[in-house]
Amino acid sequence: MAKKIAWFIGPSEKRITEVPGLVLVRRTAPTAPCTGTYTPSVIVVAQGSKRVELGQTTFIYDQARFLLTSIDLPIVSQVIDASEAKPLLALALGLEMTAVRELLSREEVHVREVPHDTAAMVTGEITVELLSACCRLIDLLANPQDIPVLSGLIQREIIYRLLCGPEGARLRAIATxxxxxxxxxxxxxxxxxxxxxxxxxxxxxxxxxxxxxxxxxxxxxxxxxSPLQYQKQLRLQAARGRMLLDGLDASTVAFEVGYESVSQFNREYSRFFGQPPMRDIKALREGKVDEMSAA
CATH class of the missing domain: 1.10.10 (Arc Repressor Mutant, subunit A)
Known part of the structure; x- marks a missing residue:
């Protein structure tokens, strides 16, 4: 799988592929912590490893464990094992809840009960069956004419493999x-x-x-x-994106994302990102801080 990803991504750090929902990722060095929002998806690492922080909880995923996210979650992620000789190579596949529900409606699909204290983000053991399906999904990139017919079938198989594992219970609970x-x-x-x-x-x-x-x-x-902490992280990440991509100043973006006080926005931004808004954006543009990442 690592060879397949390396072949199709080339020297790029990220490729949004022709297969709906499939993104390939490559990193050649560890990164600083970067903020982002993980949407319902599964991330499978073929080489290297990453760390994700959700609130005060840390998840590590690598060649042995995938990361499953079942709702939109604001996180802090970091590549912890990557080099020029052995880069991080991974795929991220968005999960459609309609496909999850359709599979759950079939009586042949048996899903374990979900523990009541399980988060909407979990790691799970990568099986041969899951890895095989992921490899076949990547292989479609060599035959684009097959994508419209086969990509949906293979993605359904991947969802099926996830649902049948211990981690699939949370995915079922979100969809039901x-x-x-x-x-x-x-x-x-x-x-x-x-x-x-x-x-x-x-x-x-x-x-x-x-x-x-x-x-x-x-x-x-x-x-x-908490709900307020969740909202605050979404606001701060949206503000950062608007300043970085659209060139807005801190005062303008503070009110746009819902703050009533610029000083409060500056305090919370500095606490979350480690430095005031303008200094943080300047460092991002100069490449001194790792930019926001989706996988």
Whole structure:
């Protein structure tokens, strides 16, 4: 698999491929911690290793373990094992919940019960079957005419392999209507889509169809943070992206992402990213800080 990724990505650090949802990643050195948001996806590393921090919890994934994310999660990631001679080589595949639900509707698919304290991000052992399916998905890049017909079938197989493993239980819980995790995910989605708006936990509980204390508990289980902490990270990451990509100043972007005070924005930005907004953006543009990454 490492040889396949190296062949199709070449000298690039990232390739968004012709296969829907498939991204190839290559890094030739360890990186500084960088912020980002992981969407529902599976990341399989063929060579090297990465670290991801979700709240106060750390996940390590490498050639032996994949990373599965079942909802949008703001994280801090870092490449910890990579070199010119042996670069990090990985694939990230976005997961469509419609495909997950379709497979779950089949009586042949048996998924284990999910522990109540399992986060929406987990690592799992890479099996021969999962690795085989991932290799065949990459192979489609050599025959683009096969992608429209075969990519969906292979992606369904990958989802099937994930669902049948111990980690698939959380994916099922997020996708299944009526489950507490699914209802909590509705509140999480609302914050993601409306992060610049004020958040009232009572309103989130109503969106989720559950009590305030129950929502708080399940929200922390899934995301390892409170609703307000989740919102704050989304706001700060959005602000960083707007300043870096669109050239906005800190005062403008602070109000755009929902802050009522520029001084509060500057304090929270400095605490989260390690330095004030303008200094951080300058360092990003000069390549002194690793930029935000999606995989």
């Amino acid at each position: 209507s009526g489950d507490q995790s699914h209802r909590t995910a509705r509140a999480i989605s609302w914050i993601r889509d409306n992060y610049a708006k004020p958040v009232r936990v009572d309103d989130l509980a109503e969106i989720a169809g559950m009590g305030v204390s129950t929502l708080h508990h399940h929200f922390r289980v899934l995301t390892h943070m």
